Amino acid sequence: MVVLGTAQDGGVPQAGCACPCCTTAANDPALQRHPVALGVTLSDGRRLLVEVTKALSEQLWAWGRSEGLAAPVLPDMVALTHLHLGHVQGLGEFGTEVMGRSGVPLLASEGVVAELAHRRLLSPFEAVGLDAVDGVHFVRVPHRDEHGDTHALLFEGASRRLLFLPDHDRWETTLAAHDCSSVREWLGRLEVDVALLDGTFWSGAELPGRDMSRIPHPTVQDTLARLGARAPGDPEVRFTHLNHSNPCLQDGAERQSVLDHGWGFASLGQRWDL
Numbered sequence: 001m002v003v004l005g006t007a008q009d010g011g012v013p014q015a016g017c018a019c020p021c022c023t024t025a026a027n028d029p030a031l032q033r034h035p036v037a038l039g040v041t042l043s044d045g046r047r048l049l050v051e052v053t054k055a056l057s058e059q060l061w062a063w064g065r066s067e068g069l070a071a072p073v074l075p076d077m078v079a080l081t082h083l084h085l086g087h088v089q090g091l092g093e094f095g096t097e098v099m100g101r102s103g104v105p106l107l108a109s110e111g112v113v114a115e116l117a118h119r120r121l122l123s124p125f126e127a128v129g130l131d132a133v134d135g136v137h138f139v140r141v142p143h144r145d146e147h148g149d150t151h152a153l154l155f156e157g158a159s160r161r162l163l164f165l166p167d168h169d170r171w172e173t174t175l176a177a178h179d180c181s182s183v184r185e186w187l188g189r190l191e192v193d194v195a196l197l198d199g200t201f202w203s204g205a206e207l208p209g210r211d212m213s214r215i216p217h218p219t220v221q222d223t224l225a226r227l228g229a230r231a232p233g234d235p236e237v238r239f240t241h242l243n244h245s246n247p248c249l250q251d252g253a254e255r256q257s258v259l260d261h262g263w264g265f266a267s268l269g270q271r272w273d274l
């Protein structure tokens with residue numbers, strides 16, 4: 001499995017934004033970030049793309065390069081966690097105008113599939129059930145589900161179990177939904193070795209002028225407070241889905257604090273053998 005993107009839906013730089021982070025990134029391609037996506041090679045060799053972002057073309061090239069290929073990877077299957085813009089924005093590129101694909105197996109919930117049909121985005125795809133692929137499990141999580149439901153994905157390989165949780169509303173509701181009282185207990189129950197967790201915002205004071213209660217995510221500060229320092233036997237935790245406003249995008253006290261606790265950040269091209 002390879003990390004193909006680490007930013008929130010809008011990427012970095014975000015459209016129309018002149019914040020210091022976006023301005024610096026607009027002028028330095030090395031600092032630009034694609035929205036979250038993963039490339040997963042299944043045990044039977046099929047390639048599963050998780051999330052289809054606006055950076056699809058670059059991400060398929062990055063996937064190919066990560067495997068030493070001089071060509072982009074053509075995914076055999078697609079999985080989606082939910083319908084928010086950044087996670088589905090590139091779906092249309094599988095169709096006639098660009099890739100001209102058909103019958104691509106799509107792993108997504110019934111609610112997500114129904115809404116994609118309504119948006120006329122399904123023609124390149126063939127929806128298959130959530131249980132269609134061995135070793136890929138959908139884990140329901142609460143997240144402002146105005147268009148459809150939201151899942152985390154749990155990948156179970158021969159050597160590792162990896163959780164991909166880019167978006168959820170708050171730990172209280174996610175943990176309650178799974179009858180757990182702590183993040184550590186939940187990750188332990190899922191038996192994960194690696195957890196890629198929602199790191200959208202550092203703190204609740206990050207978007208002056210916007211009502212952050214309308215775009216809830218657990219803050220990195222909150223997750224750090226719940227986890228404390230990494231202890232022997234803990235999984236590897238890496239934050240992903242960072243918003244352009246998150247100070248952890250730059251070196252500084254916030255980013256260092258995550259590292260000092262023994263956790264980290266997902267990065268483009270990072271790989272785990274599952």
Ligand SMILES: [Zn+2]
Nearest residue numbers: 009084086167
């Ligand atoms: Zn998102």
Ligand SMILES: [Zn+2]
Nearest residue numbers: 017019022244
């Ligand atoms: Zn910005």
Ligand SMILES: [Zn+2]
Nearest residue numbers: 082084143167
């Ligand atoms: Zn979302």
